[in-house]
Amino acid sequence: MTSASFGRDGDIEAFVMDRYLESLLAREPIEPDGVPPDLARTARRLAETLPRYHPSFRFEEALAAKLAAVAGRIQGGEVVILPRVPGADPVPVERSFGARPVVIGGVLTSAALSLAGAAFVAWRLSRPPAAGSSRALRAVIRARPV
Amino acid sequence: MARPALRMMGRPDGTPHARVARLDRDRPAVEAARADPARFEALYRKYVAQVYSFAVYELRDHHDAEDATERTFLAALANLHRFEERARPGEDAEASTFRIWLFQIARNTVAERRRVRHRRPEAPLEAAIGATDPMDVEHSAIVREETAAAWQAIGRLPDDRRRAVVLRFVHEMSTREIAQILGRSEGAVRVLLHRALRSVAGDLGRGRS
Numbered sequence: 643m644t645s646a647s648f649g650r651d652g653d654i655e656a657f658v659m660d661r662y663l664e665s666l667l668a669r670e671p672i673e674p675d676g677v678p679p680d681l682a683r684t685a686r687r688l689a690e691t692l693p694r695y696h697p698s699f700r701f702e703e704a705l706a707a708k709l710a711a712v713a714g715r716i717q718g719g720e721v722v723i724l725p726r727v728p729g730a731d732p733v734p735v736e737r738s739f740g741a742r743p744v745v746i747g748g749v750l751t752s753a754a755l756s757l758a759g760a761a762f763v764a765w766r767l768s769r770p771p772a773a774g775s776s777r778a779l780r781a782v783i784r785a786r787p788v
Numbered sequence: 789m790a791r792p793a794l795r796m797m798g799r800p801d802g803t804p805h806a807r808v809a810r811l812d813r814d815r816p817a818v819e820a821a822r823a824d825p826a827r828f829e830a831l832y833r834k835y836v837a838q839v840y841s842f843a844v845y846e847l848r849d850h851h852d853a854e855d856a857t858e859r860t861f862l863a864a865l866a867n868l869h870r871f872e873e874r875a876r877p878g879e880d881a882e883a884s885t886f887r888i889w890l891f892q893i894a895r896n897t898v899a900e901r902r903r904v905r906h907r908r909p910e911a912p913l914e915a916a917i918g919a920t921d922p923m924d925v926e927h928s929a930i931v932r933e934e935t936a937a938a939w940q941a942i943g944r945l946p947d948d949r950r951r952a953v954v955l956r957f958v959h960e961m962s963t964r965e966i967a968q969i970l971g972r973s974e975g976a977v978r979v980l981l982h983r984a985l986r987s988v989a990g991d992l993g994r995g996r997s
Contacts (some may be wrong), residue, residue, distance in 0.1 A: 653975065657978055659981070660982075663956065667956070684992060688938055688957045688988065692935070693935060694841045698835045702836055703831075705857070705861065709856070710826060712825075712862060713824075713829075716825045716865070
């Protein structure tokens, strides 16, 4: 959806509504001139009734401890492979995010994963391929001049 | 609070001149955490409730929200070296590009969680309302009813409208911040909010009649 699809009148109404919301959330509500009464009423109701949720103390402290442990490992210079986190890249927000691994300072479980991954790759490369077509393909690659 | 700072900018004739530029209000904490990851805790304590609350509204389940919160902060800590401050002159004095970046991670983490969860039934909305509000016992039945009705109406909104409403009304973010988090223009966010309010108003109106 784009603002263009909403139409000029709708854009203006949305803009006026936004100004009203700004004042409402700043606890200095202006007169909702130009805002339909039912929308102004709904906005006030949402601003007053929607609760903020807080995590439990137990969860908050447990995660704090986990983050502290990870921070210690990062400080210790551990380098591991973790799946890339979508949205964590410093790219324009309009772009979509793909998935690829990235090397970072990280955590114990991830370190184990990265060691296992490296061991698997090494093992896989050292094994002769099972299929005849794979053996033929590797032979061609080996025979190709660099 | 964003603080102004003097930065040396080049003039056309090559001589430098000073220009005031706003800095991210979280810059000191971010810089401290980059120098010593243990000091990431200050950022965590500041934003954990906001991220968790956002996740509750998105996932409507406290266990899932805890999981998403954990993933978000672990990712933020691990990727802090990739964060780039984007505060610009003229930006809202309360702007935090770190908070926008954190919510971008949260948004994507939650979206992934929702995709996985589509394979199993969602927790009832009432469970989330009843289980999280520690002041619930002191609320009057009317307030509880209104909260539940608003919660239900928001739950029926399409994803982007719901996110815009939650970021605007619960986290009191500016249209500009929401636009950056959702990857939309400010005009599009205003329209999203306007349409969301229309839907919610219609929903609440039907509930009364």
